[in-house]
Amino acid sequence: MLSSTEEIKAKLDIVDVIQEYFPLKQAGVNFKARCPFHEEKTPSFMVNRERQFFHCFGCQESGDVFSFLQKMENIEFPEALKILANKAGVKLPEYNPQMANLKTRVLEMQAVAMAWFHNQLLNSAAGQKALSYLKDKRKLSAATIEEWQLGYALDSWDALSQYLKGKNFTHQEILQSGLVVPKERSQDYYDRFRDRVMFPIEDYHGNIVGFTGRTLKEDEGAKYINTPQTAVYNKSEVIFGLYKAKAAIKDEDQVVIVEGNMDVIASSGAKIKNVVAVSGTALTVEQIRI
Ligand SMILES: [Zn+2]
Structure with missing residues (x-):
């Protein structure tokens, strides 16, 4: 998932933004002008469109579109962010401490669950058939299994959720994690992934945001199941x-x-x-x- 700043930078061209202040002249791959940040007669202020970056060879000012605006308007980053978001038509997320906290906890929980699944795969008796599936059938090496932190979810309705409770995650947090399925008409839940080989899913920044679980049962209807949409996982963005x-x-x-x-x-x-x-x-x- 792109951050707001990444999204803004993808939508705005630094050359256009700077040209709203003063004209730039194309010079090879760069654009140049007399530097707005120091006095000079010959232009040493360069803008590179491909890298979306400016640099002045006279006064050494440099940076991206955000630093340009901060310097030009003499404002701090949050204000530059608001102005450029508006210009780019990017909606900034409203900061909500409760939501931010839930996201953090749900992310932490995915990492804890990943380590638990991985440990079950390598060290539990029940995990041996999953390990043999990965090594013998899929021909994956131990190093590959390690690199991708593949795991095994026990054939149990509550082994993972009990473990998570033991790690001080609250009932509400677990309910929001995607790792369990809420029971109908109650606040209770059961483990979503049971007797499955587990594939952790990373977002663009390397956070574990969810899992795909592959069944080991031949007669199971759903061969693969995924984490549903949560505060940290949106399938269409990963x-x-x-x-x-x-x-x-x-x-x-x-x-x-x-x-x-x-x-x-x-x-x-x-x-x-x-x-x-x-x-x-x-x-x-x-x-x-x-
Ligand atoms: Zn300069």
């Missing part, structure tokens, strides 16, 4: 594997898009790192501009 693939995509200037999470993990095990999965994702230009 591209599986993107966080780990970012560097390789930049290096190779190319991205390979596959259907399933397992394809991403198997490719990564085969040292092909610029791979992401987009099953059911509404892929937008903003998401792939990295």
Whole structure:
């Protein structure tokens, strides 16, 4: 998910923003002008459109569109953010301490759950069939299983939720985490993922925001189930594997898009790192501009 500042920068061109103050002259890949921040006769203020960055070779002022506006208008960052959000048509999230706190707790819970699932996979007797599925059937190495922190959810209605309670997560927090399913007409819940191989889902910044669980039962109707929408997980905003693939995509200037999470993990095990999965994702230009 793009942050507000990333979204604003994707929508605004620093060249246009600066030209609302004074004209720029194109000079090769750069644009130049006399520097607004120091006195000079020959232009040494350069703007690079590709990098969305300005730099003055005279006074060494430099930065992005936010620092330009702060300096130009003599304002602090929050004010520059408001002005540029308005210009870009980006709606800034209203700060809500209770919501921010819930998000933090739900994120913490995903990380705790991931470690628990991973430990069950490697160290529990029940996890052995899941481990054998990953190693023997899917041919994943121990290193790949480690890198992706794959796990196993026990065949139990409350093993995970009991564990989370023991880690001081409240009933309400657990209810909001996506890790449990609320029971009808009650405030109670049961574990969503049971007897499944667990694939943690990372957001663009590397936070664990949810899971995909693959059943190990042959007769189970739903082969894969996912975390539903929560305060931290929105399926249409997450591209599986993107966080780990970012560097390789930049290096190779190319991205390979596959259907399933397992394809991403198997490719990564085969040292092909610029791979992401987009099953059911509404892929937008903003998401792939990295
Ligand atoms: Zn200057």
